Amino acid sequence: MSYEEKENIVNIFSSLFISIGYAIIIYQKHLQGQFDLTTDFSTWGIIFLIFMGVSIVARIIIYIIFHIINTIATGKEEKEVSDERGKLIKLKATRNTYYAFSAGIMLAIIALAIGMPVYGIFIAFIVSSVISELIDNGSQIYYNRKGV
Amino acid sequence: MAKSFIQNSIRRLRFNADEMTQQQLADEIGVSRQTIVAIEKGNYSPSLVLAFRIAHIFNTPLEEVFSYDPEDDISKI
Numbered sequence: 001m002s003y004e005e006k007e008n009i010v011n012i013f014s015s016l017f018i019s020i021g022y023a024i025i026i027y028q029k030h031l032q033g034q035f036d037l038t039t040d041f042s043t044w045g046i047i048f049l050i051f052m053g054v055s056i057v058a059r060i061i062i063y064i065i066f067h068i069i070n071t072i073a074t075g076k077e078e079k080e081v082s083d084e085r086g087k088l089i090k091l092k093a094t095r096n097t098y099y100a101f102s103a104g105i106m107l108a109i110i111a112l113a114i115g116m117p118v119y120g121i122f123i124a125f126i127v128s129s130v131i132s133e134l135i136d137n138g139s140q141i142y143y144n145r146k147g148v
Numbered sequence: 149m150a151k152s153f154i155q156n157s158i159r160r161l162r163f164n165a166d167e168m169t170q171q172q173l174a175d176e177i178g179v180s181r182q183t184i185v186a187i188e189k190g191n192y193s194p195s196l197v198l199a200f201r202i203a204h205i206f207n208t209p210l211e212e213v214f215s216y217d218p219e220d221d222i223s224k225i
Contacts, residue, residue: 002182083179085192144182147191 003078004086005144006070007063008137014062015137018055019130037119044122051126088148093139100135104128153220156213158188161206177201 026047029035035043071077080086108124162168170184177198186192187202194202203210 002180004180004182081174081180083183084195084198085183085186086180147186147189 002144003070003080005141007066007080008140008144010062010066011059011137012134014059015130015133018058019126022051022054023126037122038117039119041118041122044119048122048125085148089140089143092143092148093136096139097132097136100132101128104131153217154193155190155215155217156187157215158184158202158213161208161213165206173202173205176205 026037030037037043104124105128108121108128111120111124112118158173162170162173170188171181174181174184178201179198183192183194187194199210199214203213206213
């Protein structure tokens with residue numbers, strides 16, 4: 001398995017771990033009555049901003065740990081080589097990401113139009129961003145293995 | 149993913165060049181080993197620049213490294 005594939009697999013699991021973990025914490029706070037996510041929309045903004053910060057920091061830490069473990073396991077320091085094929089793979093994966101995210105937003109708007117609660121659109125934002133990220137990493141693994 | 153209709157003889161050329169490894173070739177032309185693997189398997193058609201670089205490494209004409217069979221090219225008009 002190439003370094004890029006391993007990195008993508010780590011990204012998939014870290015994305016799931018961070019997102020689900022953060023969602024559980026926020027939902028617990030909502031249940032405890034610290035804030036009401038069904039009506040307090042400014043709280044959603046704060047939740048998003050904190051999530052971005054937490055996600056970036058957690059990913060950096062996970063990436064460093066992955067790199068150290070990979071170096072110990074393989075006995076050599078592997079680094080990502082960016083070449084034309086790698087760039088094409090990333091480009092196609094990004095395209096798929098945008099398709100998935102756009103579909104998520106479209107579904108959220110449709111849900112809003114048919115009378116779903118407004119906070120549903122924020123949930124749709126988070127879910128579609130997580131799914132699109134999984135599709136990004138999944139696409140990269142697929143194109144790496146099957147060809148581009 | 150459909151196989152490329154561009155065939156290549158990189159494996160044979162590497163063998164003739166003192167059994168050059170994929171990693172050595174990759175380092176010479178500045179790509180990853182996975183890219184060499186993909187080109188050899190026909191899973192990736194390299195750019196013209198990369199194709200010329202490969203030919204240059206083996207000191208051989210481009211046509212000897214890559215060959216095109218129009219019969220297999222279903223995308224041609």
